[in-house]
Amino acid sequence: MQNPDAALTAVPIQTLSMPPRPGDEILHVEDVSRGFSKTQGELLVLDDVNLTLCEGEIVGMLGRSGSGKSTLLRIIAGLIEPTGGEVTYMGKPLNGPAEGVAMVFQTFALFPWLTVLQNVEAGLEALGVGASERRKRALAAIDLIGLDGFENAYPRELSGGMRQRVGFARALVVDPTLLLMDEPFSALDVLTAENLRTDLLDLWTQGRMPIKSVLIVTHNIEEAVFMCDRILVLSSNPGRVIAEIKVPFKHPRNRLDPAFRALVDDIYAKMTARQTDEATRLGLELGSRLPPVSTNLLAGLIETLAAAPYHGRADMPEIARSLQLEVDDLFPIAEVLQYLGFADVREGDIFLTLQARTFAEFDTQERKMMFAEHLLRHVPLAARIRKVLNERPGHRAPRVRFEQELEDFLSDNAAQQTLDAVINWGRYGEIFSYNDKTEIFSLEDVES
Structure with a gap:
């Protein structure tokens, strides 16, 4: 029997004649904001967000904690309403959950008492699809996503990668126009995540999925450059689109290509430049949000940067790869060190201050x-x-x-x-x- 975490099968839900190509507008987000009333005024999670999705493209949203990425995704899915602005889907204002929009979550979100087949059928059943058609479409989705043979297994019997494949099958079985993904690989180990990313990209580039556009929320910069055609970078507190980056590489992409690495470095620089600007302009106030970073992580990063080969200065993408840290892990540590006067972050590099070097000794x-x-x-x-x-x-x-x-x-x-x-x-x-x-x-x- 084949390993379902190793490769996808070749049974399509729907056969397309060619890979998706850029085309008509599918989604338009205009001046969207989302806020909550507080004693000191409105607390904005999102402010004046604009984006467009067109047929045939994968678009990524990058941002640190507090950038409102997941909130924006739920607004686009019609699960929550914006407090300002408008979302247009397929040329019509979005009011509530839209037909043709499916979502894959970070935490699998499977029903533990249902089999793989029943989990995949659940969305079709909610849409009123008959039992025979339901089963036919669910089996095709299970085959497509590489889980044939596990139709009668329960989630507890599956690995994390297999459970996430069930989540993808459940999303694809309704033949969505737009697929939303909320950090779908972050709960998986590195090898499983990489395998699933590659398999999904193969299906996409071969035109074997029914979807016309993908919007993925991630905190992994390399993942965004590896998968996406365009990347939107969001600031934090509130979330705003501060950069839109076109990824010029064709699939399949080589992570070791100097141009690939240069783009990753450029995105790190853009994100840290914004962080530095905000810290310099605003400083910390009594009501400032602070990330929950442990003192062990703070001291550990200081010790690492103070020693060879860094000697007080490091390229953030390099240190992230070396320590196996992602944006949501590395940036908060660097941010707190900067707030405390132990580091300076600029242009994608982190520099220890004299005080931090002394601290290390x-x-x-x-x-x-x-x-x-x-x-x-x-x-x-x-x-x-x-x-x-x-x-x-x-x-x-x-x-x-x-x-x-x-x-x-x-x-x-x-x-x-x-x-x-x-x-x-x-x-x-x-x-x-x-x-x-x-x-x-x-x-x-x-x-x-």
Whole structure:
């Protein structure tokens, strides 16, 4: 029996005479925004987003956490409404879920009590397709995606790659015009993800899938350059399209091609340039969103960059490949190091400051003291917590006090993540103590 994680079969749902070619407009997003009301005004997740999808192209959306990529995808799918702007699908305003739009999720989203065949049939059943036609189309989709022989298996019996193939089959079985993919490979191991990407691209370039256009959300820059015809880069907080990049390479693409590597480097530079500009212009304020990066990761990156062969400076694509980190992993670490005055990020490179090089040479206690100094100087929330504790007679304060202040500026989830990040950093720097059970900050066991 063939390995379903190794290759796709040759049974098409629909046979096309040639690969998809650029053609008519399928989707148009105009001035779309999505916001939530907060005490300090509207919190924008997306702001003034514009994009167009045409027949015969794969378009990728790149952005760090907080760029609203998944929110935009759900607006395009008709699952949530924008608070401003308009989405037009096949020439008509989009109002609710649209016929001919299918989505593949990151987390497989299979029904565990249904077999592979039943999972694939589920969408057709919801559309009222008869049992005989349902089974015929589902079997064809299962064959196409390389799972023939596993029709009666349950999700628990399948590997991660096989489960994601079921997700693709379920999306393709409804013969969609537009396929939306929300980080569909991020939950898979590196080899399985690469194999599935290549197989799907083979089906696409051979014209063996019913879809006419693909929009994929990813945080993997190399994946975007490997798969897409165009790449949209989104800024964060709020999400805006800050760059549109045409990928000039034909399929199949060679990741080791110097031109391929140069484009990857260029995208890193664009994304880090925006990050640097925002950090320089805005700095950190009390209501700033902070990524939950552990002090172990911060210290680890400093140590790596301080040692040979980097000696304090590294190309971000190179360090990402070396450490097997993706955008959503590497950028937050670099961002926090920059906020704390330990690094400078510009033009796709990261440079350690003199303080960071000194930090790398210090012992544990000296590192803690230096980190505490930088934390109180550069992160207003940390300084705010310490100030409140110093001023209170009992040197104690509840978590909810600071969380409510943050919620005036940030979403509830962002406020919680930001406070958790500062708690982690404050504990490491020994500027305060925090009891997770009572949710109380204090200066107990901390020299005041």
